[in-house]
Amino acid sequence: MKNLITALAFAAAALAAPHLARAQSLPAEPLDRIVAVVDEDVVLKSELDTQVNRVMAQYANSPQQLPPRDVLEHQVLERLILQKLQLTRADSSGVKVSDAEIDQALTGLASQNKMDLSQLRQAIQQQGMDYEQFRRSVRDELIVQRLRQRVVQSRVQVSDAEVDTLLKNGALHRGQLHLGYILISVPDGATPDQIETAKKKADDTKRQIDGGMDFAAAAIRYSDAPNALEGGDLGWRNADELPPAFADASDSMQEGQVSAPIRGPNGFHIIKLLGKKDANAAQLVTEFHARHILFKITELVPSEQAQKEAADARQRIVGGEDFAKVAKDLSQDTATARLGGDLGWFSGDAYGTRVAAIVKDMKPGEISQPFQTDAGWHIMQLEDTRSTDKTSELQRDQAKNMIFQRKAEDEYESFLRQIRSEAYIEVRLPGGATTGGVAPTAGAL
Numbered sequence: 001m002k003n004l005i006t007a008l009a010f011a012a013a014a015l016a017a018p019h020l021a022r023a024q025s026l027p028a029e030p031l032d033r034i035v036a037v038v039d040e041d042v043v044l045k046s047e048l049d050t051q052v053n054r055v056m057a058q059y060a061n062s063p064q065q066l067p068p069r070d071v072l073e074h075q076v077l078e079r080l081i082l083q084k085l086q087l088t089r090a091d092s093s094g095v096k097v098s099d100a101e102i103d104q105a106l107t108g109l110a111s112q113n114k115m116d117l118s119q120l121r122q123a124i125q126q127q128g129m130d131y132e133q134f135r136r137s138v139r140d141e142l143i144v145q146r147l148r149q150r151v152v153q154s155r156v157q158v159s160d161a162e163v164d165t166l167l168k169n170g171a172l173h174r175g176q177l178h179l180g181y182i183l184i185s186v187p188d189g190a191t192p193d194q195i196e197t198a199k200k201k202a203d204d205t206k207r208q209i210d211g212g213m214d215f216a217a218a219a220i221r222y223s224d225a226p227n228a229l230e231g232g233d234l235g236w237r238n239a240d241e242l243p244p245a246f247a248d249a250s251d252s253m254q255e256g257q258v259s260a261p262i263r264g265p266n267g268f269h270i271i272k273l274l275g276k277k278d279a280n281a282a283q284l285v286t287e288f289h290a291r292h293i294l295f296k297i298t299e300l301v302p303s304e305q306a307q308k309e310a311a312d313a314r315q316r317i318v319g320g321e322d323f324a325k326v327a328k329d330l331s332q333d334t335a336t337a338r339l340g341g342d343l344g345w346f347s348g349d350a351y352g353t354r355v356a357a358i359v360k361d362m363k364p365g366e367i368s369q370p371f372q373t374d375a376g377w378h379i380m381q382l383e384d385t386r387s388t389d390k391t392s393e394l395q396r397d398q399a400k401n402m403i404f405q406r407k408a409e410d411e412y413e414s415f416l417r418q419i420r421s422e423a424y425i426e427v428r429l430p431g432g433a434t435t436g437g438v439a440p441t442a443g444a445l
Contacts, residue, residue, distance in 0.1 A: 036081055065214065086144045090144065097146065101142060106120060175238075177277075181234050182202075182232050182269070205222045286347070286385060286387055291380065292381075295330075317379075323340070325340070364382055
């Protein structure tokens with residue numbers, strides 16, 4: 001969900017851009033044109049312009065960080081091409097997203113911006129954007145996310161032996177890292193000349209950063225990574241989820257320091273250490289036993305109505321009715337309703353940050369006020385709390401997740417290269433090329 005919210009927030013940045021709204025009111029060109037052919041699909045100039053304008057809107061206060069318009073257009077076009085290829089593959093693989101799931105994602109985005117769904121719709125329309133088009137973009141993001149999950153789950157396996165070996169070797173890095181990232185990619189089967197050209201570009205990029213160029217601006221201009229247009233920001237990640245070379249290099253770096261180019265299987269990497277958090281020595285985890293009742297938000301049930309239903313249910317319980325009985329009667333969480341809303345024992349963040357924030361301030365027996373999450377409106381009753389030693393379990397989970405994430409990055413990057421190499425792609429922007437085979441993708445880590 002995190003990647004999705006980031007993508008949605010990036011799209012939503014255009015909402016606050018007045019010049020984009022003005023651009024919407026300008027007379028449209030009489031004829032659209034095709035800027036890329038992707039198998040049996042096409043990318044139109046209007047699609048490209050919309051996405052480029054969104055990027056420019058995001059950097060309206062620092063336009064100097066963006067590359068020239070023609071370079072930016074090629075970067076954005078590559079994103080659109082990869083998205084169309086993924087959507088086509090998702091469709092042929094039977095990957096679907098329901099209207100309810102789209103509503104849930106939109107509700108999460110609205111909540112993130114302190115709005116409800118009706119206010120989000122109004123904000124989008126007030127800026128001259130079509131709400132249904134925005135909704136379709138959310139659907140596409142969800143489909144791509146689900147395709148990735150399906151590909152990774154079908155290709156990545158982690159054995160107990162791999163976990164045992166990692167723990168035995170003491171190769172776990174503790175804590176979290178916040179990194180900036182630049183990739184200078186090399187194509188599969190690169191020649192020595194291609195590798196040398198990429199190395200020179202990486203060295204030159206590092207020299208410009210050392211000379212005072214902002215790292216984020218360098219990422220936007222030179223990086224081939226998918227997050228280049230976000231300034232290369234990888235956000236906070238567990239150190240063990242990152243490539244070993246990144247974690248190892250970060251061990252000897254100070255915050256704000258930029259590494260020398262690091263050779264990797266898909267190119268040259270430059271990282272900047274933006275932050276570091278050490279892991280807590282204690283492995284005691286506070287667990288909660290709670291019940292909840294869920295009221296979902298849909299097109300037919302707006303947020304205000306779901307909130308009122310939650311408040312009415314709470315009043316019944318405060319008035320003397322049994323929480324479990326009311327949960328069986330009313331809760332729309334099919335997994336727990338028949339259990340009287342029982343969530344069992346869980347760690348604070350198991351059901352998301354909002355639930356964690358609510359439950360940590362409750363006392364046993366207390367019933368929460370109605371609160372909202374991506375799933376809808378809830379009320380919760382805390383049964384009890386306990387402190388559990390999870391040292392061994394957490395270490396195994398950490399090791400398994402580290403191995404899985406590293407394999408997942410490699411496998412999905414391989415998948416993207418595969419579907420792109422199999423596709424017929426004709427780029428009709430100046431400097432574009434027709435490919436029916438090898439073309440380097442904007443690589444993952």
